[in-house]
Amino acid sequence: MADFDALNEPAPGLEEVDVVTKYKLAGEMSSRILEKVKAACKAGVKTIELCKLGDDLIEEETAGVYNKKDDDGNLIKKGIAFPTCVSVNNCVCHNSPLESDPEIVIQAGDLVKIDLAVHIDGFIAPVATTVVAGEEGVVTGRKADALMAAYTAAEVALRMIVPGAKTNSITEAIDKVAAAFNCKPIENMLSHQLTQNKINGEKAVIQNPSEQLKKEHKNHEIEVNEVYAIDVLMSTGEGKPKDSEQRTTVFKNSETPYKLKMKASRTFYTEMTKKFSCFPFTLRAFADEKGARLGVTECVKHDVVDEYKILTERDGEFVAQIKLTVLVLPNGNLRCTLHAFDPEKVKSECSLESDETNKELVELLQKQIGTKNKKKKKKAKAKKDASGGDAAAAE
Numbered sequence: 001m002a003d004f005d006a007l008n009e010p011a012p013g014l015e016e017v018d019v020v021t022k023y024k025l026a027g028e029m030s031s032r033i034l035e036k037v038k039a040a041c042k043a044g045v046k047t048i049e050l051c052k053l054g055d056d057l058i059e060e061e062t063a064g065v066y067n068k069k070d071d072d073g074n075l076i077k078k079g080i081a082f083p084t085c086v087s088v089n090n091c092v093c094h095n096s097p098l099e100s101d102p103e104i105v106i107q108a109g110d111l112v113k114i115d116l117a118v119h120i121d122g123f124i125a126p127v128a129t130t131v132v133a134g135e136e137g138v139v140t141g142r143k144a145d146a147l148m149a150a151y152t153a154a155e156v157a158l159r160m161i162v163p164g165a166k167t168n169s170i171t172e173a174i175d176k177v178a179a180a181f182n183c184k185p186i187e188n189m190l191s192h193q194l195t196q197n198k199i200n201g202e203k204a205v206i207q208n209p210s211e212q213l214k215k216e217h218k219n220h221e222i223e224v225n226e227v228y229a230i231d232v233l234m235s236t237g238e239g240k241p242k243d244s245e246q247r248t249t250v251f252k253n254s255e256t257p258y259k260l261k262m263k264a265s266r267t268f269y270t271e272m273t274k275k276f277s278c279f280p281f282t283l284r285a286f287a288d289e290k291g292a293r294l295g296v297t298e299c300v301k302h303d304v305v306d307e308y309k310i311l312t313e314r315d316g317e318f319v320a321q322i323k324l325t326v327l328v329l330p331n332g333n334l335r336c337t338l339h340a341f342d343p344e345k346v347k348s349e350c351s352l353e354s355d356e357t358n359k360e361l362v363e364l365l366q367k368q369i370g371t372k373n374k375k376k377k378k379k380a381k382a383k384k385d386a387s388g389g390d391a392a393a394a395e
Contacts (some may be wrong), residue, residue, distance in 0.1 A: 001225065003393055006033065006082070008143045008145060010108060011122075011144060011195045011196035011197070011198070011370055012196060013195075013206050013225045013226075014226075014227065014327055014328075014329060015225055019123060019196075019337045020327065020329075022120040022123040023075050023120075023123045023125060023227065023325070023336055024334075024336060025065065025120050026078075026081075026119055026120040026123055026336075027118075027123065027127075027325055027336035027337040028124035028127035029058070029061045029062065029118045029120075029125070029339070030116060030117060030118045030125045030126070030127040030325075030337045030341055031127060031139040031337050031338040031341050032061070032137055033054055033057040033058055033061065033107070033116060033118070033128060034051070034054075034116065034127050034128075034337075034338075034339070034340050035340050036057060037053055037054045037057070037114050038087075038114060038129060038131050038340050039051055039083065040392070041086075041112050041114065041131050042106070042108065042133060042134060043107055043108040043110075043133050043134040043170070044105065044106065046089065046103055046104060046105050047086040047095060047097060047104040047105075047106065047363065048087065048097045048098075048099070048101070048103070048284075049275070050084065050086045050114065051083070051084045051085065051086055051096045051097065051284070052084075052284075053084070054083075054084025054114070054116045054285075055080055055083055055116075055282075055284075055285070056127070058079060058080045058084075058116065058118050059080065061123070062079050062118060062120065062219045062320065064065050064080040064121070064122070065078065066078060066120065068245045069238040070389060072325060076120070076121045077119075077121065077122065077277070078118075078119060078120045078121060079118075079119065080116075080117070080118070080119075080281070080285075080355070081117035081118055081119035081124040081125070081126070081164075081199060081278070081279050081280075082115070082117035082124075082126060082199065082280050083096050083250060083281060083282040083284075083285070084096065084114070084115070085112070085113075085114075085115045085116070085250065086112060086114055086115075087112075087113045087310075087321075088106060088110050088111070088112050088113075088117070088316055089110055089317075089319070090237070090312055090314065090315060090316065090317045090319060091113075091244065091310065091311075091312050091313075091315040091319070092231065092233060092235075092241045092310075092311035092312060092313060092319050093113070093115065093246070093308075093311055093321070094187055094248050094249075094308045094309060094311065095244075095246065095310050096249050096282045096284065096285075097246075097249060098249055098282075098284050098293075099284070099287055099289060100201075100290075100293075101246070101247070101249070101291065106133045107133065108133060108134035108135075109132060109133065109134060109135065110132070110133045110134055110317045111130060111131075111143050111146070111147075111246070111319070111320060112130065112131050113128060113129075113130045113319070113320070113321040114128060114129055114130075114131070114134070114135050115127075115128035115321065115323060116128070117229075118297075119195065119279065121196070121200065122196040122197035123194075123196055123298060124130065124194050124199055124229075124325075125336055126199070126229040126323055126324075126325055126336050126337065127323055127324060127325065127337035127338070127339055128231070128321045128322065128323030129321070129322060129323075129340045129341050130147055130150065130321050130322065130340065130341065132145075132147075133347075138345055138346065138347045139266075139345060139346045139347070140203055140347050140348075141347075141373075142236045142318055143236075143318050143319070143320075143333070144346045144347055144348040144349075145181045145182055145183055145236060145348045145349075145350055146181070146183055146234045146235065146236050146318045146319065146320035147320045147341075147346050147348075148150050148181055148343065148346055148350070149177055149178050149180075149181035149183040149234040149318075149320070149324040149345075150234040150320040150321055151322050151339075151341050151343055152177050152180075152231045152235065152322070152365070153173070153174045153177040153178065153185070153234065153322075154230050154232040154322040154324060154339070154351060154367045155365055156173050156174070156177055156361055156364060156365065157170050157173065157174060157191065157205065157230045157232065158230055158326055158333065158362050158369055159333070159369060160173060160364070161205075161222050161228055161230070161315070161326055161328060161333065162202060162222060162223045162328065162333065163223055163328065164221065165221070166221055166223045167203065167204065167205045167218075167219055167220045167222070167337055169217040170191075170205045171205055171207060171209065173361060174205075174207050174208075174232065175207075175208065175354050175366050176357075176358055177352060177358075177359060177361065178208075178234055178239075180350055180352045180354065180355055180358060181234070181350040181351075181352075181353065182236075182350055183234045183236055183239075183240055184208065184234070184235050184237065184239030185207040185232070185233065185234060185241050185320065186207065186208065186233040186234070186235055186237055186239050186241055186311075186313075187207075187208045187209070187210055187240050187241065188206065188207075188208065188209060188210055189206070189207045189208070189231060189232075189233050189257050190204040190206055190207075190231070191204060191205040191206075191207070191228055191232070192204045192228070192229055192231075193226055193227065193228055194227040194229055194262060195217055195227070196266040196326070197277070197279075198278070199229075199252075199279065199280065200222075202222070203218075203220040203222075203226070203228075204217075205230075207232065208213070208216075208239050217219045222239070222328060222334060223331070224292045224328055225328065225329065225330070226328045227324055227325065227326070227327050227328070227336075228325070228326050228328070229323060229324075229325050230324050230325075230326060231320075231321070231323040232321065232323070233319055233320070233321045234316045234319065234320050234321075235313050235318070235319045236318045236319075237313045237314045237317035238313075238314070240313075240315075241311035241313055241340065242311065242312060243309050243311065243312075244309070244310035244311060244312045246301075246310045247310075248281050248307045248308065248310060249282050249284065250277075250280055250281070250282050250307075250308035250311050251272075251280065251281060251283070251296060251299075251300075251305040251306060251307055251308065251310070252278070252279065252280040252281070252305060252306045253272055253273060253276065253277070253304075253305060253306075254303055254304060254305055254306045255278075256302070256303045256304050256305070257391070258302040258304050260298055260299070260302075260304070262294075262295070262298050264291055264294045264295040265294075265295045265296075265297075265298040265299055266295075266299075267291060267295055268286070268291065268292055268294075268295025268296055269295070269299065269304065271286060271287070272305070278337035280308060283296060294381070306382050307346075308388050310335060321343060322339050323336070323337075323339065324336070325337040326333050326340050326369075330333070332369075332370065333369050333370075333371065334369075334370060334371065335353040335369050335371045336371075338371070343344075344354070352365075362366060
């Protein structure tokens, strides 16, 4: 439970060079792994195979860095901050199937969303992209509209998340982009602030809020040295998802105290706290999947875990996702993860430029956002602590 105790203490921020290095290292890993999973996303491949590939690559890459113990004899924790999810066509998010689930085989032309996150010492770098399986030419039609809406909105948000900006203004900009491509943002999706060991921080940009959330959601102000996961999901439908009939497989420890009655539940809880701490996980990662399915039931009933339910749009609609991590640094924003999306391979009949009222957003997109610090800083301590070439590459 030490990780949860640490959440009550002020988390180290981007003012510390070592923190920036860890974010960038995690971001480079996330980006590389996303590219590899994307390359494997072909017709005939099962979604579970892609999910396993992503998770295995995260474990493999993170195992090669920060392997020296600290002064207290402890190793830095690193690994999966969010399990790889592969959601197809009208499935919105959180599809990370188990071996016992019905097979989902990707077909040529499917719109496939790949979502994952790496952490180094609790500093999280989420990333997601959308690809059309088996498409070698230019993507057109409504798939193209959803893809360009998600990509454009994410790039706009990336440039608007600056010190002094209000989160509601970013919400409004996302709505404008969606309208330009005749799409709808998926209702109530959040782009969370990230802090050490916390994937859903206090501040968040909400997209397409319901009337209830409009009343409840705070209009936060962005501050320097904050980190955000910009998560944009665009639909060709109404943008009002429903719970899927597929069972939920991704959960997170809610830290809600409850005395579990069933032995299977207690076994599940012990393994969960030991292996996954405060990060989301998939039941597939448990040694005994059948036992985990049984044990999680009581935990869900008594809010011991949070569920990441699989959501779906209406049949026949398409949902596209782009997610990236941004560091709000004093000398400008830093794009921490690369979403592996190429807009040159997508041709939508719609555009942001077609409406004069979007002129400011069009101009905003001309602003370049770097992937490296503008101001060079020495990271001698970070190099000394990290092992392997990735830490140096993160500079």
